[in-house]
Amino acid sequence: xxxxxxxRITISDVARHSGVxxxxxxxxxxxxxxxxxxxxxxxxVLASAADLGYVPNAAAVALRRGHSKVVLVVVDPTxxxxxxxRTIEYITNGVTNLGYTVLVHSKTSEAQLCDVVRVVQxxxxxxLAFVSADAHARLKPLGARHILxxxxxxxxxxxxxxxxxxxxxxxxxxxxEERGHRRIGYVLLExxxxxxxxxxxxxxxxxxxxxxxxxxxxxxxxxxxxxxxxARELPAIRDSGVTAVCAHEDRMxxxxxxxxxxxxxxxxxxxxxxxxxxxxxSLFATPQLSTAWIPDTDNADHAAQWLDxxxxxxxxxxxxxLRSALPPAQVTHRQST
Amino acid sequence: xxxxxxxRITISDVARHSGVxxxxxxxxxxxxxxxxxxxxxxxxVLASAADLGYVPNAAAVALRRGHSKVVLVVVDPTxxxxxxxRTIEYITNGVTNLGYTVLVHSKTSEAQLCDVVRVVQxxxxxxLAFVSADAHARLKPLGARHILxxxxxxxxxxxxxxxxxxxxxxxxxxxxEERGHRRIGYVLLExxxxxxxxxxxxxxxxxxxxxxxxxxxxxxxxxxxxxxxxARELPAIRDSGVTAVCAHEDRMxxxxxxxxxxxxxxxxxxxxxxxxxxxxxSLFATPQLSTAWIPDTDNADHAAQWLDxxxxxxxxxxxxxLRSALPPAQVTHRQST
DNA sequence: CTGAAAGCGCTTACAG
DNA sequence: CTGAAAGCGCTTACAG
Numbered sequence: 163x164x165x166x167x168x169x170r171i172t173i174s175d176v177a178r179h180s181g182v183x184x185x186x187x188x189x190x191x192x193x194x195x196x197x198x199x200x201x202x203x204x205x206x207v208l209a210s211a212a213d214l215g216y217v218p219n220a221a222a223v224a225l226r227r228g229h230s231k232v233v234l235v236v237v238d239p240t241x242x243x244x245x246x247x248r249t250i251e252y253i254t255n256g257v258t259n260l261g262y263t264v265l266v267h268s269k270t271s272e273a274q275l276c277d278v279v280r281v282v283q284x285x286x287x288x289x290l291a292f293v294s295a296d297a298h299a300r301l302k303p304l305g306a307r308h309i310l311x312x313x314x315x316x317x318x319x320x321x322x323x324x325x326x327x328x329x330x331x332x333x334x335x336x337x338x339e340e341r342g343h344r345r346i347g348y349v350l351l352e353x354x355x356x357x358x359x360x361x362x363x364x365x366x367x368x369x370x371x372x373x374x375x376x377x378x379x380x381x382x383x384x385x386x387x388x389x390x391x392x393a394r395e396l397p398a399i400r401d402s403g404v405t406a407v408c409a410h411e412d413r414m415x416x417x418x419x420x421x422x423x424x425x426x427x428x429x430x431x432x433x434x435x436x437x438x439x440x441x442x443x444s445l446f447a448t449p450q451l452s453t454a455w456i457p458d459t460d461n462a463d464h465a466a467q468w469l470d471x472x473x474x475x476x477x478x479x480x481x482x483x484l485r486s487a488l489p490p491a492q493v494t495h496r497q498s499t
Numbered sequence: 500x501x502x503x504x505x506x507r508i509t510i511s512d513v514a515r516h517s518g519v520x521x522x523x524x525x526x527x528x529x530x531x532x533x534x535x536x537x538x539x540x541x542x543x544v545l546a547s548a549a550d551l552g553y554v555p556n557a558a559a560v561a562l563r564r565g566h567s568k569v570v571l572v573v574v575d576p577t578x579x580x581x582x583x584x585r586t587i588e589y590i591t592n593g594v595t596n597l598g599y600t601v602l603v604h605s606k607t608s609e610a611q612l613c614d615v616v617r618v619v620q621x622x623x624x625x626x627l628a629f630v631s632a633d634a635h636a637r638l639k640p641l642g643a644r645h646i647l648x649x650x651x652x653x654x655x656x657x658x659x660x661x662x663x664x665x666x667x668x669x670x671x672x673x674x675x676e677e678r679g680h681r682r683i684g685y686v687l688l689e690x691x692x693x694x695x696x697x698x699x700x701x702x703x704x705x706x707x708x709x710x711x712x713x714x715x716x717x718x719x720x721x722x723x724x725x726x727x728x729x730a731r732e733l734p735a736i737r738d739s740g741v742t743a744v745c746a747h748e749d750r751m752x753x754x755x756x757x758x759x760x761x762x763x764x765x766x767x768x769x770x771x772x773x774x775x776x777x778x779x780x781s782l783f784a785t786p787q788l789s790t791a792w793i794p795d796t797d798n799a800d801h802a803a804q805w806l807d808x809x810x811x812x813x814x815x816x817x818x819x820x821l822r823s824a825l826p827p828a829q830v831t832h833r834q835s836t
Numbered sequence: 837c838t839g840a841a842a843g844c845g846c847t848t849a850c851a852g
Numbered sequence: 853c854t855g856a857a858a859g860c861g862c863t864t865a866c867a868g
Contacts, residue, residue, distance in 0.1 A: 170640065170642075171640075172860095172861055173861065173862065173863095174861080182838075182839085183838065183839040183840075184839085184840095184861090184862080184863095185838075185839055185840080185841095185863080185864080186837090186838060186839075188862070188863060188864085189838090189863095189864095192863080194864095197837085197838090197864095198837065199837070199838085200837065200838090203837080203838085215640055217617060217640060217641050217642065218861085218862075219562070219620070219642070219860085219861050219862070220617055220618045220619070220620050220642065221558050221559075221561035221562040221567065221620050221860085221861080221862090222558075222562050222844090222860070222861035222862040222863090223861080223862060223863080224558035224561075224862095225556070225558040225559050225562050225844050225845065225846085225860090225861080225862075226843085226844055226861080226862050226863050227844085227862090227863080228844075230558065230618055231618065232618050239584065247576065251607070263614050263615060263617075263618045265602065265604070265615065265618075265619070266603075266604075266605065267602070267603075268603065270588070277600050278600060278602065280554060280557055280600075281557045281567055281568065281569050281600045281602075282557070282602075283556070283557050283558050303507065303508075303552055303554060304554050305507075305554065305556070305557065387779065388782075389782065389783060413779060413780060413783075416780055416783040417782075417783050419783070420782075420783040420784075420785060423785050424785075441780075442724065442750060443750060443753055443778075443780045445725075445726065445754075445757070446726060446750075446753040446754050446756070446757040446784070447757070447783070448757060448760045448761075448785070507845095509844095509845055509846085510845065510846065510847095511845080519854075519855085520854065520855040520856075521845090521846080521847095521855085522847080522848080522854075522855055522856080522857095523853090523854060523855075525846070525847060525848085526847095526848095526854090529847080531848095534848095534853085534854090535853065536853070536854085537853060537854090540853080540854085555845085555846075556844085556845050556846070558844085558845080558846090559844070559845035559846040559847090559860090560845080560846060560847080561846095561860095562844090562845080562846075562859095562860050562861065562862085563845080563846050563847050563848090563859085563860050564846090564847080564860085565860075
């Protein structure tokens with residue numbers, strides 16, 4: 163038996179149907195151990211609820227509790243692909259096991275994020291995207307009970323410290339240096355792009371790794387994603403003594419390999435190329451593209467523990483948490499290096 | 500001035516602070532034209548609200564109204580990439596202009612979708628993913644006021660009619676037939692995959708187009724995404740008289756071109772290949788991959804009108820709506836065909 | 837073991 | 853032009 167059309171079943175309906183008070187219904191449905199209920203009453207209430215198709219009104223529950231049983235996971239719009247999808251899935255599992263419903267929000271603007279927090283009234287906001295201190299401070303007054311994840315940035319323009327991305331740049335350089343390259347180029351996508359902050363973090367990691375290894379700092383090369391334009395630039399790059407380039411992501415690595423094909427060059431002899439992210443397409447280039455990437459791991463427990471800690475009022479170091487949850491970057495060596 | 504730590508500002512605080520009743524505060528903040536308020540009172544209330552940093556409690560509003568001012572947009576997890584992101588952005592804009600907050604949910608399971616609907620109590624659910632009739636029927640009792648988008652499927656196992664994907668298969672065939680190919684292969688990814696329903700719809704479109712043009716029905720080829728395995732299969736495929744293949748998506752097209760390179764074959768002479776989706780990587784293959792795709796269009800108005808119509812109680816034909824919102828598939832001709 | 841009642845923070849008919 | 857009060861659907865101290 164379902165709801166009469168147009169009217170939703172409330173706890174009063176269940177109480178009337180089973181002949182008990184609404185308090186008792188609430189105790190039974192919430193399985194309150196401290197309020198002992200006779201098995202007979204219990205059974206009657208459960209049967210009525212099932213019969214009528216009762217669904218608690220989440221708005222009423224949220225109003226009463228002061229927050230909804232929702233954890234809002236905020237991700238970056240550039241955070242795409244299968245690895246990210248699986249990471250979110252793991253986090254979702256961890257948080258779901260704690261009894262919360264996960265809502266994933268892809269943050270396109272801080273105003274929109276605030277709006278979502280306001281309408282959702284989440285128990286916790288899990289920030290996997292960077293947020294300005296200003297917006298961060300508004301989250302709790304808007305209705306977020308707890309906030310965890312990445313620390314706030316000084317302002318909207320500031321670039322967050324994506325130390326995990328730096329690990330990718332470092333791994334690229336390490337791989338090339340082990341193969342004897344001393345003068346390395348780092349290729350970024352020319353012009354504004356949502357991926358630029360990620361690319362710059364990877365570059366920063368490469369710069370640091372070069373310093374650590376006593377290599378000269380990498381030559382930064384801004385190139386468009388067009389094989390003809392890249393082909394025009396490559397000869398001068400090689401003439402400058404660069405023997406290997408890191409691409410900020412595989413797609414750019416593929417574009418460089420394509421340009422080399424057009425020039426009649428062959429990797430790694432004429433120029434070694436390494437990409438990043440281990441995209442499936444990097445296997446379909448000729449030669450196949452070497453790539454640095456961070457494998458995905460099941461971080462469900464990490465996420466759950468993190469949430470637990472924050473709810474318990476502990477002060478947690480976001481960077482340290484992330485560091486222990488994320489495995490180090492690794493390189494898959496293929497033919498292009 | 501912000502909230503006193505630990506306690507959120509309510510409408511009563513604003514009323515007390517500005518010396519009026521909470522009813523008047525509500526009228527002013529909701530800009531109710533039917534309740535004329537003196538400019539002085541109005542100004543005082545607005546100043547108090549701003550001063551105190553008042554934010555209406557969404558749970559209370561939702562409880563009172565019977566639903567939240569949220570439109571839940573449900574998408575398919577396989578629905579990724581930039582075109583999809585932009586489509587969602589357009590829909591978001593259209594719905595936001597109507598005064599709703601958009602929440603995007605990537606549907607991984609029907610149980611999870613139901614859970615989200617229950618906690619969000621959305622004003623409307625906009626289905627861009629297929630849902631079984633069973634789950635569809637539960638959405639309203641769970642707290643969804645209106646439902647629009649794709650029609651329900653008979654059961655969980657059923658495959659939805661993705662007619663727009665069929666347009667892609669048809670465009671692929673049309674392109675190949677115009678270039679003189681009479682015996683066409685259609686390559687699907689071997690084994691189970693979340694993309695399989697999409698691939699099958701494209702195949703169905705290709706089959707229909709072949710029939711329309713008097714071509715024999717395409718040979719279905721199930722291949723893995725591995726260049727060596729594909730290279731082993733290709734000779735027999737060519738020997739069977741197939742002169743051109745459609746790949747269910749560009750990634751597979753790239754794998755086929757890679758396998759051909761390994762065989763020393765050259766497209767389109769030895770075999771013509773056309774992909775789908777116009778992925779950026781298809782430009783970096785040698786030869787470059789021709790591809791069929793549906794360009795993205797700004798459907799903000801469509802989405803808003805659709806929502807309006809459903810709220811007004813009109814019966815709308817989902818397929819017809821989608822057909823008029825989506826442009827037809829087109830082909831970008833490159834070197835591989 | 838069970839129930840009547842208060843109260844979460846709003847909006848809105850209704851009365852002045 | 854403004855306000856007191858009811859009520860949305862819950863949970864929970866409190867009283868029996």
